Amino acid sequence: MCRSIKTLREPFTEDVTADDIEAAALQYVRKISGFRRPAAHNAEAFDRAVAAVTAATRELLENLEVRGSRPPSVSTR
Template sequence: MCRNIRVLHNFEPPATDDEVRAAAVQYVRKVSGSTHPAAVNQEAFDAAVEAVTAATRTLLDALVTKAPPRDREVEAAKAKERAAARYGPR
């Protein structure tokens, strides 16, 4: 999976539409192998992003969990610690 796609489920506050769309764009870029599609493919690329965005929102809205919601700041700090351990302090 693309490293830039982040977990969006079970956060408080819930994932925003912008976050869902950003994940969809990353997914479509990865699958298509193109970060900026040619003009001839732009319509197909945009349609795919919209479809993946809708599917992702449907999934997130339907998921159920008993776990307490995660805190974005705590998760960001954990990610920063993992990066520091992996790549060294920045």
């Protein structure tokens, strides 16, 4: 997996921003697709995939329960 994607849940990260989530989603889609920047004919599919992974990641982080920590702090900044 992508080693540059950092863990976005406590206790590893206390304040996760929308930019953090989108950056992780972008790295994931880049790794899976093999494209750093897709060609014009693939750009829409690539962007939709990034949006879908971003939404799934946000939902996951909002619903995770980590023992011994406070409720997750997902910022919409």
